[in-house]
Every structure is written in C-alpha cells, then in structure tokens.
Amino acid sequence: MEVKPPQQHTARVLVGRLRGAAAACDGAATAAAVAAIRQASKDDPEVRSPLAAAGAAPLLAAQLSSCPSSPVATDAAAALLNISISARDQLMAPAAAPALLDALTAALRGGAAAHHAAATVHSLLCAQQHRAAVAARRPLLAALVALLRREPPMSPRGATATRTTKDALKALFAAALYPPCRATLVALGAVQVLFALLLTEARAGVVEDVTAVVAQVAGCAESLDAFRWVSGVRILLDLVEPGGAATPRARENAAAALLNLVVAGGEHAAAEVLAVGGAEEAVRELAEDAAASPRGKAKAEALLRALEEAAGPAAASARRSEHRLADFLNGIVHSDPYISGPPSASTHG
Structure with a gap:
C-alpha cells in the first residue's frame, strides 16, 4: 500500500512533539504526545509505518523502560502494539530491536502495560524471521512465564480469562513455534x-x-x-x-x-x-x-x-x-x- 504524504507529515509532527517533550523532561507534554501517537496509530493504519520510520519506537520504548507501571507506559505499549502490526521489520531492525525488547520485558514484569506488551511480543513473533531474535531473550521469556504465574486466570467477575493471560499464552505459543x-x-x-x-x-x-x-x-x-x-x-x-x-x-x-x-x-x-x-x-x-x-x-x-x-x-x-x-x-x-x-x-x- 502506497503511503500518502499526509501520513508522513502527521508522523513527523507527532514524533517531533514527543522527542521535544522528552528532551525537556516535561512529563505532562510527554504523556500528551504519547497519547496522541497511540490514538493516531489506532485510528489510521496507514500512519503506522511512517511513525516507525520517523523514529517513534525508541521514544516509546524509553517510556516503557523508565516507568513501566505508569499510565503513559500503557499508552506507549498500546502504540507499539499498533505500530508492530504494520511495521514489524522496522521495529526489529538490528539497531532498534534490543532496546525495544528490553522495554517490553520491563513492561511484562508488572503494571497495566503488561497485556499490551505481551500482545506486542506476539505480534512481533507472527513474523517467522523475528522468532530467533525474540527467543534468544531469556529475560523476556521468563517475564512471560512469570506473568502467567502471578496473573489470575479469571477476571474479577469470574466470567472469562483476563486479556493479560490470553495475550501471554499467545506470545508463548508463538515463541514455542521456534524449536530452540x-x-x-x-x-x-x-x-x-x-x-x-x-x-x-x-x-x-x-x-x-x-x-x-x-x-x-x-x-x-x-x-x-x-x-x-x-x-x-x-x-x-x-x-x-x-x-x-x-x-x-x-x-x-x-x-x-x-x-x-x-x-x-x-x-x-x-x-x-x-x-x-x-x-x-x-x-x-x-x-x-x-x-x-x-x-x-x-x-x-x-x-x-x-x-x-x-x-x-x-x-x-x-x-x-x-x-x-x-x-x-x-x-x-x-x-x-x-x-x-x-x-x-x-x-x-
């Protein structure tokens, strides 16, 4: 699908806003910029690849790593999940993948962002060429297993399994498709x-x-x-x-x-x-x-x-x-x- 110029412009503006807010250590502006990227990546699938090309992933990953239990981390994880659906190869480029996988590991270890992080891992593993890189991250796999260990298999109302449990299981299934x-x-x-x-x-x-x-x-x-x-x-x-x-x-x-x-x-x-x-x-x-x-x-x-x-x-x-x-x-x-x-x-x- 050909990317239209409006999406490229929107992506550059959004990523530039987040980069500036993070550099200025402005927490409120950073949270607003991350929320805007999350919303844009949800509403317009065509903006996802331009967001990755503009450098959104490292900035979003930094928010996950710095405070994985904060509301801004939840928005960052959700934005990464949306972007991963259309831009797996860009997120898993050799220069970007280590920081991204470390950030996802941090999010899996606790906080409201855990289920978005597990879903993002599953999304990345949907591409067979990335399974070896993800499977080599033992701390990430340990975090997925630990997430199942501590996450109750039912919602508070006792009706269905939590999204976190199901997302963690899907990620583990995709990881186990890689024999090593x-x-x-x-x-x-x-x-x-x-x-x-x-x-x-x-x-x-x-x-x-x-x-x-x-x-x-x-x-x-x-x-x-x-x-x-x-x-x-x-x-x-x-x-x-x-x-x-x-x-x-x-x-x-x-x-x-x-x-x-x-x-x-x-x-x-x-x-x-x-x-x-x-x-x-x-x-x-x-x-x-x-x-x-x-x-x-x-x-x-x-x-x-x-x-x-x-x-x-x-x-x-x-x-x-x-x-x-x-x-x-x-x-x-x-x-x-x-x-x-x-x-x-x-x-x-």
Whole structure:
C-alpha cells in the first residue's frame, strides 16, 4: 500500500512533539504526545509505518523502560502494539530491536502495560524471521512465564480469562513455534505453570490456548522430566478421553502434545504414556471417533503408530493381533442372536 504524504507529515509532527517533550523532561507534554501517537496509530493504519520510520519506537520504548507501571507506559505499549502490526521489520531492525525488547520485558514484569506488551511480543513473533531474535531473550521469556504465574486466570467477575493471560499464552505459543526456544521455556518452569492453569477450577476460556502451548513445548527432549513432575501425561490423557476436554480443539491439542512428547522423547516418553492405564484405548477412541475433527483423528492415529513403533516390533504385532481378535469377537457379539439377543420367554435361567 502506497503511503500518502499526509501520513508522513502527521508522523513527523507527532514524533517531533514527543522527542521535544522528552528532551525537556516535561512529563505532562510527554504523556500528551504519547497519547496522541497511540490514538493516531489506532485510528489510521496507514500512519503506522511512517511513525516507525520517523523514529517513534525508541521514544516509546524509553517510556516503557523508565516507568513501566505508569499510565503513559500503557499508552506507549498500546502504540507499539499498533505500530508492530504494520511495521514489524522496522521495529526489529538490528539497531532498534534490543532496546525495544528490553522495554517490553520491563513492561511484562508488572503494571497495566503488561497485556499490551505481551500482545506486542506476539505480534512481533507472527513474523517467522523475528522468532530467533525474540527467543534468544531469556529475560523476556521468563517475564512471560512469570506473568502467567502471578496473573489470575479469571477476571474479577469470574466470567472469562483476563486479556493479560490470553495475550501471554499467545506470545508463548508463538515463541514455542521456534524449536530452540522450547528447552528454554521448560527450564524457566513453563510446564508447571501451564499445567497449573489446566488444573485450576477457574480456567474458563484458556484451555484451548494452554493446551496449544503445551503441545509446542512438549516437542523437545527436555520436556519429559518436567511432564513427570506434574503428571502431565495423565492429565493430557484425561483430556483426550471423550468428554474430558472442554472443547474438541482442546482434545486435539492434548493428543498433539502427547504425540510431540513421544516423538521428542522416544522410547522413554512412549513408556510413560503406555504406563497409564487405558492410554491406548483413549487414543484409539479419538482416532475412531466419527465426531472428531480430521486434525484430531490424524494426531491420534499418528500417536498410536508412534507408540507401537516405540514398543518394538513384537509388542506392536501382539497389539495388532489383540485388536483383530477384539474386533472379531465384537462382530460375533453383534451378529449372533444367541449372544446379543435378549432371553426369550421360553428360556429358563
């Protein structure tokens, strides 16, 4: 989209106003200038790239870093979020990215700007080329995990998950899409925090988001020990069972998490799954559930194959024989009237 001159002029004026107010240490003028940039970036998408080109990001980041819990920081974080939607590459330029990511980390650690900061991190991670740079910032990832740890999963009215929780989960999901990031998240305690969210009674609206993150984090060898500590395999299998998950998507995500855990953890992870009573039956029910989505059925089928391969050829052959025998007997039960039919009036007990 071609940028029109009015947007360029508006961006230069707004950024110039903020630069002058900040240089003069005029708090009121600085707050007004940041608020004006936030409003402009919200109302006119075409002004976002010109704002980035005019140098708005470093000035806004400075407001986040200096006082992340102030109202002006909230406006600054919201403005950065708006700008990031249209100008990710400009914000993540090598000269600008370190200061921006440090400022977002500061905002994530507390204050009203936290949810805007988490949403901005997610926005930046939507561009695959920026995932490595963001994932390399361990303090930022730690701040996202800590945000989930301290943020109640429900609003004061108890109706839905807070925006902060959902934005943090989206950011963690996007970060975990970058494979090297998964082990870091495990080391930071993300597995414990995620399963704590799943187990709390006040989890409405976040089960799908949490299980989506769990599925990604499970895709590294380091996750198996962390899953053991929280009985993660048992919890995921409970979600895979019919009626165990709040939504079909959460059930799919749970199956995907188990699949990724087995693929990454190999025989040891497969043994953890098979050690849970009824594990194969629960997964097979999903694979054969006519009401399940194609994605859920595919994940379940892949998980069954992975479990059989990990168990070895002999065990896999035995299982297939057992299943064939069970299917055969089941067919007899449904076809033989002397077995399946009700007793007649002339029969004697």
